[in-house]
Amino acid sequence: MALPSHLDQENPTTNDDEESVEALLEKMSIINAGKIQDQVLEEILAKNSKTEYLARFFSDADDDVKQVLKKKVPLVDYTDLLPYIQRIADGGSHHILSADPILELISSSGTTGGKHKLFPGTAKQLSLQASVVKFAINILNKHFVDGDQHLKGKRMFLYTMAPEFTTPGHLVARSGIASIIKKSLAGSPSSNPPDAIIPPEVTLCEDVKQSMYSQLLCGLLQRESVMTFGTVFAAGFVQVMKFLEQHWEELCCNIRQGRISDWIDDPKCRGALSYILTTPMPALADEISKEFEKNSWEGIVKKLWPGAKFIEAVVTGSMAQYIPKLEFYGGGLPIVSLMYAACEGNFGINLKPLCDPDDVSYCLVPWMAYYEFLPVDPISEDDAADINNGRVVDLADVKIGQHYELVVTTFSGLNRYKMGDILMVTAFHKNAPQFRFVRRKNVVLSLLSDKTTEEDLIKATSKAINSILEPHGFFLTDYTSYADSGSFHYVLFWELQNHGELGVQDNGFVEMMKGCCNVVDQSLDDKYRYYRIHNTIGPLEIKVVKQGTFDALMDFTLSRRKSTSPSQYKPVKCITSEDAIQMMNSMVMATFFSD
Template sequence: MSPTYDPNDNEAGMKLLEDLTTYAYQVQQQVLAEILTRNIHTEYLRSFLNGHSDKKTFKEKVPVVDYEDVKPYIERIANGEPSEIISAQPITELLTSSGTSGGQPKMMPSTAEDLDRKTFFYNLLVPVMNKYVEGLDQGKGMYLLFIKPEILTPSGLMARPVLTSYYKSNYFINRPFNRFNVYTSPDETILCPDSKQSMYCQLLCGLVQRDEVLRAGAVFASAFLRAIKFLEDYWIELCSNIRAGHISDWITDPSCRKAVSLILCKPCSDLADLIEYECGSKSWEGIIKKLWPKTKYIEVIVTGSMAQYIPTLEFYSGGLPLVSTMYASSECYLGINLKPLSKPSDVSYTLLPNMAYFEFLLVEKNLEEESEKIQCNSVSDQNCTREENKKARMEIVDLVDVKPGHYYELVVTTFTGLYRYRVGDILMVTGFHNNAPQFRFVHRRNVVLSIDTDKTNEEDLLNAVTQAKCRLLEPLGFLLTEYTSYADTSSIPGHYVLYWELKMKGNNDLPELDHSVMERCCSIVEDSLDSVYRRCRKKDNSIGPLEIRVVKQGTFDALMDFCVFQGSSVNQYKTPRCIKSDEAIEILNARVMGRFFSKTVPFWEPFRMLA
């Protein structure tokens, strides 16, 4: 289902996009027929379809499922049972998701053919960008790309993040030559397992080749900002390397040293002087445009939880467009932004109908309007969102039958062994391109906090707070009467902030706060969060130490008064477990009586498989 074409032929690429979106209905029927015909005798589908492969039976008999429903099948494959449990094609690896609510990353099945689809998908991004930005074939992209931890499962299958899988594949390493695929970062620096050495080497190569850089970026906005912070910390040393024509001795990865040395081949004092001048300025406003003056845009994902980084990116970018090109997940690659220069708030993705079979679970009410009615503007109460999701009618429609302005939860049936699987993304239909709908990403179901690839839901946050409360506060006679949180991205890296209102048991006296106890509370909360959060803290350094701000008694009453004033119903009001309103955060910050940070890094190791 992945047509072949010359990725250097922009006209052919655009025609292919037009054909796919024009015949979206027909392509979707072919996709479903192929998936069912191919996999009808798998253990999973056989239990529901009893040998039938028609669409009507599929819709009536195969249930819509969450990860917990399919997890046992995937774990059986990870532990050595045959792929035929869920897929007629051999499962060649398991893709670990970035978000999890169970303490371990979710694992999604993948096949060799799946890499064909991903390559096809990436190739289609090229003609779209060339349509809107001229001259991209005259320079390079400074993309900061990284691999992440991977493990070998008991079956011998590799379990790793989807991007790590792609970067290590022959499809990426032997990608066809076109100028859009030419990066300032040598593959050896991208594939370096030491993230610090990788970052240093990629930035060094990007600076040396500054005059060739026409576009810059990373996968997520958070990763790009982390690179800017790294540059702030290391620009003096980077300049020293450029001036001497020699890379620092602490870069010990031999492949990195060799690859970088081919680029940093001679001393360049003039370039070092220029970088020192720009980086030594009092303000780094517009630093990207100053260091890489030919850059036409910054390519990063700034939709969903990454939208919180837009103001910071705009500060550093010097007015460069922020481009979100694609919408993808560990389950499958999904859609392309056909208007890449649109404002981040206006980004819509067109789902490519040949990537999977798409269905949509109608979310009964307008989530944003409901949020404002139930509480206060821009204050996110995931209790309410969860209740609305529970009330959502189980009305499922096909890709071409969604309606503009309506909200849906995405359900996918993939070529790799997932059937009617709820991805967890809430999308709003913004229109159509030909006969293919376009969607704006609204949010992840039940996620309340996110800084990087972490996705902490309300249940996980409650469990972490409860651990600290029960182990440290209650034995000392403290009561935690209320709490809320927000993701503070005003600094790099961002960090979780928890607001706690405390009192003493038996009276209303303000407790005396012991710094060591409160710091241990911060550490216990972090230790109790899932492995993705802990990996981001310990290995990736993409999240800063968790902070607890203890507020005066009565603070949460003031927060409720504010929400009621904004239109919330007293009867329906619940304390929001995550705050997104600037005004509400000001109310909380004005009443802070103590601030405490975690002094330890939480324990983390690559997740272990069940034997």
């Protein structure tokens, strides 16, 4: 069965006006989501049931393909699929997982266990992902209207590209972001998309430092045209701000003199910049310098780009810790977390993009994939055999407040694939469930039967930030942790930024850090505190590291991964690599323990 006629397969959102967006919301996300899900599954199985992977489960006599899927096709994780994907990468038949040709392999950021995952990319899958992006932007646009006209302006969205690589089977492997950008620019490499501040040649520059510098230079030169400023992840936004702090004087010098720094030697990047920076602009350089030279960088985004209406970045899950930094730099600008996306697909849209960052929920797009939900215990993260009898439930059957691991079946050949993402149902908008991204599954600190989740660590750290660090003028730039099984205690590495008068050598700093240790220690879960009270687990340790340590950790991590760029990098909150721990320990300035 084909999808309904109002869901054009190549572009479900053919009409961009506000009325059509509302109509599509009613038809797809609210009223007919369940029906569309059944049709999507039927189309996927009609296309892929003869592939090597699925053919063993289906026969020509099967009438109810949905029941066959649920009864015979197992739930799998990436380890189960890896042999099939490896064969595809090595040049095996494209009909192993998908009936459609595999055009490329999409590379994950490598934050799960520090290893890359590769996923098949087909024309159908990539087209659907692009349609979700367009739909999400339509939803966002309707929240920014001035009378009858949408607010005018351009997007300043900063990316950095990692080098792609070719597999033994001659398939290109690259990040999902690189895939989307390169396809959107295909056929017009020298033309700037109408809503983009940054030329494509600059965006596609694979030299990270040259790219970041050039993108910021483009943004400053066209500061009056910027309507939105964003990065993929909130952590990336903070990195951009740190880069700007280090290079603003040189950027202003380029603007003042009307020439590009000599070290920008990528030909395409330099050529694109030469069309924007054509003459000395001393007045503009003076305006920008005045903002940089002020004592505080609070609200710097709003000051540098006065027409900016919001900051765009993912702030859910582990990115929630960066919300205070984005609020500090944004000076009151709304923070928009627009989509729930992964290498496997663009799955969810925030229907209320101007909501408080702490309240972000997503509505799953019913045409992107077929969704199932595996109930999990919110404490142990184990499959919850006692919840709904442990059965996998469909989109229409989820319950408010319940935690689920998302399971997807996609057009590109992922069948009942467990994403490893834990979602919680927050509410229903009419018939459409809304989901909050909680965490990645099994990203925890553990020494005994204690299981400290990433969410636990974020909450405990945020409590110390709000109650102790910020009142003293300090920001937590970033942090990570590990469970020291030798001395049986948790270790946190903190990089701090001082915006107050308290020096690191002052006694007050020592007392402040001891207080932070105590707050974090006391804010973790009951099982952890039980072990602490009985001295089975030792005092929590915070190691304050030098400025730039987490940049070094990023460089260290990226050097061990192929095809991952800094904009795709998600800081890991728990590190297990002995080499990474050794590197972090070499950067420690001071150490503190809880009482």
